[in-house]
Amino acid sequence: MIKKTVGVISLSTIIFVSACKSGQTKMNLKQKETSTANKEVVYQVFTRLFGNKNTTNKPWGTIEENGVGKFNDFTDVALNEIKDLGVTYIWYTGVPHHALVRDYTAIGISNDDPEVIKGRAGSPYAVKDYYNVNPDLAVDPVNRLQEFESLIKRTHKAGMKVLIDIVPNHIARKYEGKTNPVGIKDFGAEDDVTVEYKRDNNFYYITKTQFEVPNGVVPLNGEKNLLIDGYFEENPAKWTGNGSRMAKPDKNDWYETVKINYGIRPNGSKDFPELPPGFETKSYQDHFDFWKNKDVPNSWIKFKDIALYWTAKGVDGFRFDMAEMVPVEFWSYMNSAIKVNNPDAFLLAEVYNPKEYRNYIHLGKMDYLYDKVETYDKLKDIIQGKSAPNELTIIQAGLEDIEHNMLHFLDNHDEQRLASEQFAGTPQKGKPLMVYSTTVGTSPTMVYFGQEVGEAGKENAGFGTQTRTSIFDYIGVPNHQRWMNDGMFDGGQLKKQEKKLRDFYKRLLNFSIRSSAxxxxxxxxxxxxxxxxxxxxxxxxxxxxxxxxxxxxxxxxxxxxxxxxxxxxxxxxxxxxxxxxxxxxxxxxxxxxxxxxxxxxxxxxxxxxxxxxxxxxxxxxxxxx
Structure with missing residues (x-):
């Protein structure tokens, strides 16, 4: 989900960064289960934007005006170039079908109300159908799932593995599974809507109360639309994704989503079995065996089935959005099931509370967490002259026992672009941060598409915020488009400094994945x-x-x-x-x-x-x- 915007560049002398205590990084049982012989590099692509050749970039532009990328834009040539950059995993962001403002009723998909959608293209974290993919991404929307399955195969053929998002904390307000497997029922289909809470309800309800569109929401920037009438049918109203219990949430709430009930009562107590003491040292097989015959909330089963559905299609792992908003016991249940099915699955979680890191790794059986609020935030402060880097030494020492599990990044869809004026200021100033992030630990490195050619996120896309590449709008990514070179993927339009920057990333990342040290x-x-x-x-x-x-x-x-x-x-x-x-x-x-x-x-x-x-x-x- 989109989070805070921080930072104004400060011109001052920038000082050193440090790292953890001497000696070999400790390895706990979890790390032994997931350790690899070489470092991994994750290349995050916003799938909707990657192949878009259109350079119009009109704020709030339609697909016809601004264009959109497709699964088929990831050609063999494109994938081989990504592989040659030094990439081992591609995280295809925004693949599951999410709510958006576009008419697909001709293929049986209902229209979404713009009043509960952010932007025109919609948030990838307001999933509308977990058993199919975003129709915008297909050349033939009827065959959209087959087109994504072909992309999985092409990615594997190129020698890389595939990650996609799962967002267990919340879903779109108008969830409709149109292609559910046999026996799978939609979220909320069997809920008792007369009560606020019941363990096997998928949602929390504000009983006898109609949902109201938040004040101050201006869908489509004021454009006329038949569905924009100040009303969205949801009766009774549900809790909003970020936990708001108001039938009329605030415009700053995640109003386009509803929160999933995992058996946490409204007073915060747990309505499910808890892991016995000592399970932080147990293997994923032990966790799987523990849950095998347990009666668990219905939402747990639904999301486990979703994960195994995609694993069966060849997806090699998942990035879990806002994982800390879901109880750790659920992660033990689902992740152990994934690992029993595929021991090599790559499980990455968005967690921002350092006090909970070890719980989500050891008890939740996560492979990797974002090292955001410590290493990333401190590097950002250092390069802006806001902080002495000595604190990095403390940070790395404090993470010593789990450093392998803390994925490093400098750019992703939620954060300000590394090259933006509000972060490093220039791509060149970001280079030492990249060397540090890539080489200081044994954990994976993540690069966001366009980072390697200095993309600064300057476009006013509409709902999206400048300095970030918009995840809500149809937009082009200029530096990346120059590398894409009208689909030749040869960097033919890159400026000299952009070519040199990409060469630097290529050298660094390839060295990292081959280095035993x-x-x-x-x-x-x-x-x-x-x-x-x-x-x-x-x-x-x-x-x-x-x-x-x-x-x-x-x-x-x-x-x-x-x-x-x-x-x-x-x-x-x-x-x-x-x-x-x-x-x-x-x-x-x-x-x-x-x-x-x-x-x-x-x-x-x-x-x-x-x-x-x-x-x-x-x-x-x-x-x-």
Missing amino acids: LMGKYQEIQTFNEGSTRGYAPGIYAFARWSQDQKLIIVTNFSWLTDSYFELKIPSDIIQKWNLKDGRYTLTDQIYQNNSIILKVVKGDGTATIKIAPSESFIYQLEMN
């Missing part, structure tokens, strides 16, 4: 150098990563103002761990491989002379004879 041990060497190394400017940060067969020193400069020239000190304990004797060793940068320096080891201590430009980073690999 980035799945190995970590030690920060910042505190060893800061304040004691002449020329070690406030923008510098350095750390070591290593495995048995690869040794790395990573140095990045977060300042965009000054060059730095200094002798980096390598602590004696790292020299010992690397089994280096006194002598001279070559360190070669792995991003561009055109910069080598000498590591001198004297009496067990190491030094290396480094010159680094603003926003520059080096991944130095020790060359062993």
Whole structure:
């Protein structure tokens, strides 16, 4: 869901970032179940926008005016180019059929009321039918599901895996399953609407009260439409997706959605079995066995069936929207069922409460959570000069036991674009953040389409907010369109700096997925150098990563103002761990491989002379004879 907008760029000296405590990252039972030999890279694409070649970009424009991308735009060429960028998973955002303002009654889909839709194209997080896909995305809407199934196959053929969204906390106000499998009934079809709450109701009700459209909502920017009459039929009214219990929610509420009931009573107590003590150390099979014969709320079963439906179609995992608004016991139930069906399923959750991270990982059996409110937010503050980066050391140390589970990103559909003036300001200033995010841990890295060519989200799309690429409107993505080059996907229209930026991302991401050291041990060497190394400017940060067969020193400069020239000190304990004797060793940068320096080891201590430009980073690999 769309969240807060923050940040005004601040011109000040930017200082270093740090990372977690020395030694190998701890691995708990959950991590052993999901660990991989190499890092993963997730490429998020907003499916509706990816293939759109139209550059009109009229605010509130229709499909005819602004265009829309299709599943078929992900050609073999496009997918191979994404794969070559260094991607292992594609997250196709906005695939399940969600509410939108377009007439598909000719193929049996009812019209949606614009008064409970955000934008014209609609929010992908107001799902209308979980057993089919957005008809906008198909060349032939009648065969939309088959077109998506073909895309799954093409993606697998290209050597990547597929993620889609599931949004268990809420659904569209007008949910209608038109192609449900045999035996599957719609949400609310069997609810007792005479009571506010019943365990097996799918919704919470405001009894004997009609839903009212919020004040201040101006659907379609005031455009005339037969369905815009100040009224939406919902009687009795339901709780709104963000938890509002008002029959007339506020315009800032998630008024286009209704909240799902998971057996949490209105007073907050639980109306379902709880996990026994000690289950945080149990495997997903143990969790599956625990729930096997338990009587659980009807909504749990409905969403488990949805997940297994898509898994059977070849989907390799899910991104779960606002997972912390759903009880952790449900996640144990559903995720263990997914894992029993596919042990390699990739399960990523949007969770923003650090106090709950371990519950959703260990008890909820999530593979990965967003590292948003700690690492992402702190990097944003640092690059804007609002925060000293020393706090990153504390953050990474605090996440040491779950660092593998904390997915790193700098761009996604909810956040301001990395290259926007309200974040890093330029794509170049974002590069050191990208190096840090990609190399500091063993967790996956995520890139949002267009990030790799410097997309800044400047378009006024309509309902969507500038600095973000709109998820509510039909719009084109200019930098991405230049790379797409009218469907040739060869970067033919990119500007020189955009080509160089994409080359940087390609080099960095491909290195990361092949590096054994980035799945190995970590030690920060910042505190060893800061304040004691002449020329070690406030923008510098350095750390070591290593495995048995690869040794790395990573140095990045977060300042965009000054060059730095200094002798980096390598602590004696790292020299010992690397089994280096006194002598001279070559360190070669792995991003561009055109910069080598000498590591001198004297009496067990190491030094290396480094010159680094603003926003520059080096991944130095020790060359062993």
